[in-house]
Amino acid sequence: MSKLRNVAVVGFAQAPIVDAEPHRTAPEMLYPVVKQALASCGVDRKDIDYQCAGSSDYIDGRAFSFSQVLEVMGAWPPVQDSHVEMDAIFAAHLVWVKMQAEECDTAIVCGFGKCSEGSPTHVLNLQLDPFYHASLGLDHISTSALQASAYMSAKGVDDAALAEVTARNRNAGARNPDTQLRKATSAKELQATPWAVTPLREGYLPPIGETATCLVLAAEGKAEKLCDKPAWIHGVDHRIELQTIGARDLTRSASTKLAADKAFAMAGLNSGRDADVAELGSTTPAEELILRDALGLPSGLGGNGAKDGPAVNPSGSPLCGNPLMNTGLLRLAEGFRQLSGRAGERAVGGAKRAVVHASAGHCLQQNIVWVLGTERRWS
Amino acid sequence: MSRAVAVVGVGQTHHNSKLPDVNVAEMVRIAVDKALADAGLSHEDIDAIVLGKAPDPLEGIMQPEQYLAGALGAHLKPIIRVHTAGSVGCTTALTAVTHVASGLFGRVLTVAFEKQSEGNAMWALSPNYAFTPPMVAGAGGFFAPYCRAYIKRSGSPSHIGAVVAANARDNAGRNEHAHLKDPMTVEDVLGSPMLWDPIRFLETCPSSDGAIAIVLANEELAKKGPRKPAWIKAGATFTEPMYVPGRDQVSPLAGRTCAKHVYAKAGITDPWKQIQVAEFYVPFSWYEPMWLENLGFCELNDGWKVVDRGDQKMGRHLPVNPSGGVLNTNPIGASGMLRFGEAALQVMGRAGEHQVPNVKNALGHAYGGGAQYFSIAILSSEL
Numbered sequence: 108m109s110k111l112r113n114v115a116v117v118g119f120a121q122a123p124i125v126d127a128e129p130h131r132t133a134p135e136m137l138y139p140v141v142k143q144a145l146a147s148c149g150v151d152r153k154d155i156d157y158q159c160a161g162s163s164d165y166i167d168g169r170a171f172s173f174s175q176v177l178e179v180m181g182a183w184p185p186v187q188d189s190h191v192e193m194d195a196i197f198a199a200h201l202v203w204v205k206m207q208a209e210e211c212d213t214a215i216v217c218g219f220g221k222c223s224e225g226s227p228t229h230v231l232n233l234q235l236d237p238f239y240h241a242s243l244g245l246d247h248i249s250t251s252a253l254q255a256s257a258y259m260s261a262k263g264v265d266d267a268a269l270a271e272v273t274a275r276n277r278n279a280g281a282r283n284p285d286t287q288l289r290k291a292t293s294a295k296e297l298q299a300t301p302w303a304v305t306p307l308r309e310g311y312l313p314p315i316g317e318t319a320t321c322l323v324l325a326a327e328g329k330a331e332k333l334c335d336k337p338a339w340i341h342g343v344d345h346r347i348e349l350q351t352i353g354a355r356d357l358t359r360s361a362s363t364k365l366a367a368d369k370a371f372a373m374a375g376l377n378s379g380r381d382a383d384v385a386e387l388g389s390t391t392p393a394e395e396l397i398l399r400d401a402l403g404l405p406s407g408l409g410g411n412g413a414k415d416g417p418a419v420n421p422s423g424s425p426l427c428g429n430p431l432m433n434t435g436l437l438r439l440a441e442g443f444r445q446l447s448g449r450a451g452e453r454a455v456g457g458a459k460r461a462v463v464h465a466s467a468g469h470c471l472q473q474n475i476v477w478v479l480g481t482e483r484r485w486s
Numbered sequence: 487m488s489r490a491v492a493v494v495g496v497g498q499t500h501h502n503s504k505l506p507d508v509n510v511a512e513m514v515r516i517a518v519d520k521a522l523a524d525a526g527l528s529h530e531d532i533d534a535i536v537l538g539k540a541p542d543p544l545e546g547i548m549q550p551e552q553y554l555a556g557a558l559g560a561h562l563k564p565i566i567r568v569h570t571a572g573s574v575g576c577t578t579a580l581t582a583v584t585h586v587a588s589g590l591f592g593r594v595l596t597v598a599f600e601k602q603s604e605g606n607a608m609w610a611l612s613p614n615y616a617f618t619p620p621m622v623a624g625a626g627g628f629f630a631p632y633c634r635a636y637i638k639r640s641g642s643p644s645h646i647g648a649v650v651a652a653n654a655r656d657n658a659g660r661n662e663h664a665h666l667k668d669p670m671t672v673e674d675v676l677g678s679p680m681l682w683d684p685i686r687f688l689e690t691c692p693s694s695d696g697a698i699a700i701v702l703a704n705e706e707l708a709k710k711g712p713r714k715p716a717w718i719k720a721g722a723t724f725t726e727p728m729y730v731p732g733r734d735q736v737s738p739l740a741g742r743t744c745a746k747h748v749y750a751k752a753g754i755t756d757p758w759k760q761i762q763v764a765e766f767y768v769p770f771s772w773y774e775p776m777w778l779e780n781l782g783f784c785e786l787n788d789g790w791k792v793v794d795r796g797d798q799k800m801g802r803h804l805p806v807n808p809s810g811g812v813l814n815t816n817p818i819g820a821s822g823m824l825r826f827g828e829a830a831l832q833v834m835g836r837a838g839e840h841q842v843p844n845v846k847n848a849l850g851h852a853y854g855g856g857a858q859y860f861s862i863a864i865l866s867s868e869l
Contacts (some may be wrong), residue, residue: 109589111590132617163542163548163549164541164542164543164569165542165543165548165549169613169614170540170541170543170544170610170611170613171541171571171613171855172613173569173570174571174728174855174856174858174859177725177726177727177728177858178727178728178729178730182725182726182727183726183727183730184726184739184743185724185725185726185738185739185740185743185744185860186724186725186726187722187723187724187725188570188723188724188725188859189568189570189577189581189723190568190569190570191566191567191568191569192542192549192567192568192569193549193551193566193567197566200566201566201581201584204584204585204588204590205584205588207588207589207590208488208489208584208585208587208588208589209488210488210584210587230548231548233542233546233547233548234547234548234549234552234553235552235553236553237546237547237553238509344564345564346562346563346564347551347552347555347560347561347562347563347564347565348555348561348562349555349556349561350552350553350555350556351556361562362562365562467549467552468549468552469552472552472555473552473555473565
């Protein structure tokens with residue numbers, strides 16, 4: 108791998124994830140978050156070169172939804188700006204590419220999505236092939252259940268294992284003041300919850316919530332000045348697969364595997380086991396197991412998920428809160444918090460390298476993998 | 487930009503009010519296949535894909551890059567989806583340029599589309615915002631007051647919009663891909679119904695189905711041919727908020743800032759002398775003189791004089807929209823990339839019947855939102 112430009116995450120702020128924030132619009136939720144993120148780096152908005160948001164018109168229920176947040180992101184006088192109709196973690200990737208092209212040195216990335224103003228179940232159905240998939244009435248829960256079912260029958264994984272994986276995440280989430288479900292639970296308790304769509308129980312599925320997020324990125328030379336402990340980007344890659352669910356092997360995530368291979372090669376990692384922390388964008392326990400396989404992490408089964416290899420999902424993962432369009436960026440933020448001493452009670456002691464994953468689409472269709480480190484990657 | 491980037495292939499569909507024989511995926515695939523054939527490449531040669539389109543409610547498919555992954559040849563590749571309102575097509579192309587300039591990707595395929603016949607643009611473009619009374623007026627109703635303000639402030643005679651529209655239609659007649667091509671005179675335009683004063687029916691863009699795809703490559707790969715490349719000398723996107731007190735909606739500061747930034751990077755000190763052809767985003771006729779001013783081709787309030795002299799026509803000093811422009815072809819998400827792609831074809835000398843002779847530098851431009859999002863590129867025949 109040729110030498111790249113060292114770029115780091117230097118700041119982050121979020122609103123705590125809630126079921127619904129009935130008294131504030133998306134811009135009202137985002138405004139204090141942008142201020143907090145900038146203040147955490149001690150930087151003025153005018154000293155930021157570039158801004159990029161990630162959001163969805165369908166989630167917000169109006170066309171050009173992103174144009175409402177220009178004021179609160181600080182776009183006056185006019186600024187260099189873009190927007191991706193994706194989870195904001197892809198905006199962070201675009202910023203990293205832009206820094207590699209030497210088009211900017213500092214940037215803010217914002218995510219928002221007022222999921223409570225619409226019906227995410229109906230909206231996510233519209234993401235599917237309009238002729239062959241969407242018309243079946245599939246939503247994200249039913250497609251996740253298809254994938255869970257395929258994985259369980261191929262690998263001999265049972266309901267108790269899904270309950271155990273979920274409980275581990277929920278108990279981690281109990282220590283995360285910003286997440287949505289903060290009540291510790293047990294596998295037994297979760298196994299007693301009713302089926303949502305078999306083989307997924309209601310207890311295995313995250314609530315969809317809402318938040319607003321702002322991440323600050325900076326290139327070497329600026330990053331050290333903005334943050335005492337920047338989280339340097341050692342590698343990143345993302346890949347998509349065909350959507351057609353019947354044409355994919357749902358028991359594995361080929362796009363995660365390929366993205367991880369590329370990101371790990373860039374970072375000089377042999378596998379996910381080389382990291383101290385892994386934060387995954389899994390929205391069901393079956394997804395976590397599939398992602399562990401793809402990233403070379405311990406299987407997560409038989410009780411070896413917590414002790415063997417890196418700490419997985421210290422934030423509680425999206426299983427404790429799934430604010431669409433922010434869910435991915437929150438994983439990158441968790442990697443930053445863990446490496447920069449900002450993870451509070453849930454800090455993984457001595458963490459030097461983090462693997463971060465996020466996903467988009469149905470059945471893990473599109474995946475992005477990052478490697479972060481406490482030291483610069485290239486000298 | 488740290489590394490040289492060039493356009494090495496361009497492909498577009500024919501544009502029409504309805505392309506009834508193709509669905510969204512098939513329409514996009516036609517443009518992709520044509521761009522790859524034009525570049526003498528296949529899907530295996532592409533390292534990443536950048537997709538752009540305007541609001542998803544226009545077709546009713548949420549985040550269509552997921553559904554279109556197969557049609558775009560994106561399986562197991564990186565793909566991102568840009569959305570910056572009407573400017574999105576040009577911004578998407580520039581995002582792909584950034585990907586190549588980063589050194590991380592050798593060749594990038596960029597695609598933009600809209601299939602307006604699948605939905606209702608008037609509805610989709612009349613969004614409700616909190617604490618803001620809904621206009622329910624579509625884009626024309628939104629921009630008409632800006633055009634009225636332009637006329638008042640510049641002292642332009644009232645026929646200028648009609649001159650722009652008739653000239654654009656004349657140009658579209660020479661573009662095999664254009665949607666509207668029927669000949670039309672200034673008198674025809676002036677005689678057409680007033681929709682949103684001062685914008686008449688024939689001064690308004692159509693709703694189109696269509697797609698465009700462009701292949702970009704780094705210097706080493708671009709020089710391998712088979713085409714003479716179009717080099718990207720500079721590109722940038724600037725944005726401003728809607729509700730800034732004192733904001734100049736007629737000649738927005740973001741547009742002026744973007745132009746200044748791009749000219750500085752491209753080494754252009756006098757755009758009127760150094761740029762031979764321009765493709766502006768003109769959805770309503772009056773925007774042609776407005777952008778001539780905003781982009782620094784003339785002094786403030788003088789844009790209408792350029793049009794009145796006819797200096798923006800084919801064969802004159804600065805042909806504007808030789809393709810016929812947005813006024814005759816408007817698949818919204820693709821419209822900005824069509825400006826970028828047409829500018830590339832002009833510097834490659836491959837614009838066919840609407841080719842402007844001896845083009846060294848061409849400008850591609852798009853804008854969007856409430857005249858808030860600006861995206862500008864300078865393409866050149868020389869590295």
